[in-house]
Amino acid sequence: MVSVPALAACSGPLSTLDPAGASAGLIAGLWWVMLLGAALITTFVFALLLLAWWRKPAVGPDERVWTMGLGVGFTLTVLVGLVGYGFWVGERIVARDDGALRVSAHARQWEWEFTQPGPDGAPLVTQDVLYIPAGRPFDIEITSSDVIHSFWVPRLGGKMDAVPGRTNVARLMADAPGIHEGLCAEFCGIGHSVMRFTVVVYEEGAFPDLSEIAAETGEQP
Amino acid sequence: MTDTTPPSPMAPTTALHSGPEAETTIRANAGQRALRLHRELTEVWADLPGLRGVFMSVNHGTIGRRFMATAFVFFAIGGVLAMLIRAQLATPRGDFLDTALYNQIFTMHGTIMMFLFAIPMLEGLALWLLPKILGARDMAFPRLSALGYWCYLFGGTTILLSLLAGVAPDSGWFMYTPMSGRVHTPGINADVWLLGITFVEISAMAAAVEITVTILRCRAAGMALTRMPLMGWYLLGTSVMMLVGFPPLILGSILLEVERAFDWPFFDVARGGDPLLWQHLFWLFGHPEVYIIFLPAAGALSTLIPILSRTPILGYGAVVASVLGLVFLSFGLWVHHMFAVGIPNMALGLFSAASALVAVPTAVQVFVWIGTMWKGRPELSLPMLHVMGFFLTFVMGGLTGVMLAIVPFNWQAHDTAFVTAHLHYVLIGGFVFPMMAAITYWMPLLSGRWRVSGLGEAAFWLIVVGFHGTFFIMHLTGLLGMPRRIDIYPDNPEWVLPNLVSSIFSMVLAMGFALFAFDIAMQALFGRRSQRNPWQAPTLDWAMALPAPAYNFASLPGPGKDEAGALLALARGEGLVPGAPRGWRETLVVEPGTGRPDHVAALPTNTMLPLATAAVIGSFFALMLAGLYVLTPLAIAAIIAMVWRWGAVMGTDRDHPPVEAAPGLALPLHWHRRTTLAYGGAVATLVADATLYACLIFGVGFLSVVAPGWPAPPSGLPAFLAAALSCLALAALLAGSVAARRVEARRASPAARPTAMIGVAAGLVAVVALAGVGFALDDPRRHARDALRGVLLGFALVHAVIATLFALRAWADARAGRLGATRRGAAPVWRLWQDYALATTAASALLVGLQEAL
Structure with missing residues (x-):
């Protein structure tokens, strides 16, 4: 108690x-x-x-x-x-080779660029917002184009560094639809404190309305 | 280890000497008037009066005190920076510091505490204490102690000034590339760190070499290695770790500075480099570093706990075994700082297990200490209070350390406030509390005064409450997701309360440390005179007057006179080598294992050389920092000229009669021995040098196998020319090795001098041939492979130049009549160095040859 x-x-x-x-x-x-x-x-x-x-x-x-x-x-x-x-x-x-959904996170000072399947299934590139379906494991390919960053969504799982020159893969899954916060965990310069992002978890097959999300998170899709 | 009986601190009759019967036959010298001996020795050993004493002292007592006092000043500065950090984080939108300044401040806090406080503090304690507990008059290399101090002071001051100028390092204290590279840190901030820290690390390497040699060779007669005080084992472990642990950092710093200054790509992915190489080199140093800091502190605990519990330590052998275990294991777990960089899970598992395993030797020691207290009658004196502070803090820090060794948990906790909390529990628990115990314990020996009651206890409680109030809740802050090194958190109301709590208690902690310093100052200024051996300790460090005289022992301890009870006998000159009848600073040198007396070393006296040498080394770093690279050869020439003068006192042009160390025990002076302290120092230096070379080879292997930008572009190396020049260089180095042997063999004949000249000529040929290879190399800026070849060549060139200088030294020795039937001058060290230069150059040539062939 x-x-x-x-x-x-x-x-x-x-x-x-x-x-x-x-x-x-x-x-x-x-x-x-x-x-x-x-x-x-x-x-x-x-x-x-x-x-x-x-x-x-x-x-x-x-x-x-x-x-x-x-x-x-x-x-x-x-x-x-x-x-x-x-x-x-x-x-x-850890990530396994089992044909899970693949998305990517590309870090640069001081923002995240995500590539994920969009509403029509075609790759969708977004800034600082990641869209993933609920209840389905996904692998996220993490890269960086300048210094070392680290991709971290604490409520979903552990962090993985974004190291220039290599692609690291992390396996994550979100249980239910909702919005989670993520951040850069490796010190990366002046903008480190504000290098945040949002993870939008949607019901499989019901991709959210991007403008609605934008209003809610304050981020531009 | 099990068959040795531990030294029994409480029983004066159980002497430390063990083995061969020969030692028990060392007879006592005739007693003299203690005051006369004291005056004679003080005349020879004391620092000069006034400013000359400030600049020219080489005495371990003086230098050790300076190290500790300077380290404490840096601790206070680092503490003020910590207060600024806590003030900024006390509120979510702190606008106390701007981000750029905040980044400089947390980088400097870590850098100062690690490199300018912890390491110099332990060096200072070791320099000051070691000869006293081993029964020697000074460290093996007094001038090196002084050189180390000046390098530390100059380097540390430079780093500090950069903060005042607003150009302090700002990439975090582990300086990850590419953040610290030229593109992302165009200013001199990173250069200040790389050059300043490397300058300071000269003092760490100097300390490592001399602590190693001092422990192995400057012990009391008959004190076998297996029976030396535990502090000796701890500091031996520390110094060996420093010899092997610092070279990766020094190499990494050199590579990164060369990349920044000359654009040779070691860490640039686009040209075959890899930022992970920096991380490997840094943590290859950085993790052993934690144990380098912990071991001397644990040594203090293993010394203090039995004495303050009035009983011998429980399990001497177990403690020695766990020290050796820590030394070994600590080099196998650096990767646990890199669990999130993308290393295969199987490899992570291995490093995870190794990281957890290191808890075993630590746990053995913790339980030995508690068991010792169970066995004895602990008394709650002020040092013991700090020992309790250690337990209270370090046990929890150790447990969170085990948690962080578990990979999945590390993925969550890494780079969060949880790690900040853990490392402060380990470092303040495992270093600062034991150091406070040690300082309060040895203050009577340092100052000759007893403490002023009351203040110390108040300081202790403020520190304990302040520390746990600050850092305990920080574990939670981290688990709630707060990363390290952020300056604002406006969107996270859940972090506000824990941060405020930490900030408030950090002020309590700061007050505690200030009161501690005040208490020590009060004791030094106003304490009443302490009685001799105030703790009734059995150890040799208390077998002297208070405060400790410059020469430590009027006559040196030996069998039957190797514990505190021998104080009067030693003061009367009944021990070995009494007084200073020849006007030299003499100390006994023993065989490393048995402690059998081997010879008497005449140590150097007050001199300006260390300060002058540190100054010219400083001019080199200053020119590098200013970017005036074309002027650096002048500084290098000045350094060579200075170091040349160091050799001037290291020989003698006549045969000296043996010294009557004790009745019937005639020992030669060090000029007539081959395995001198200096020879031991050369071996220790080469161990460190070989580690640096091994790290360089690791770098070549790591980049060629792991880095993305490989294979390298086609090599433009002219195969025949390069091979011919390399073979010429190797042949010349081989000729040098032969010459070194011949010079030593013919030392008594006139042939030594021309033979040494052949060595010089061979060295010059090697240098010229290697320089020729340099012109054949591809542009080092093109690719990491070419850059690494440039470094391998530079390494060979530096070693060939030094080998040539040694040959020249041997020639000068021969010319000055410093060689003779028993006098070898610099020839043995020349031979050692020449062989090493030949071996490493051959290995490098082979490596490049293989790269070309494959």
């Missing part, structure tokens, strides 16, 4: 803790597990530390309990479990 206000504090248009897609959801789950584990370990270590002040000296566990037992054994057990879990999550969210 205590967690309800805490969870409310976690929402926000750019919150990684308020996932709106499979990838972000898996990572948020990973975070909560790690937070719980970290809280337990911190409590345990601090308890050991406090006990050092209140107990009689010279009667205590053997040296090997501290070094091999806690230092190596305990730590390694936790790490193996966590790295395995992390790898499992990673395998489920």
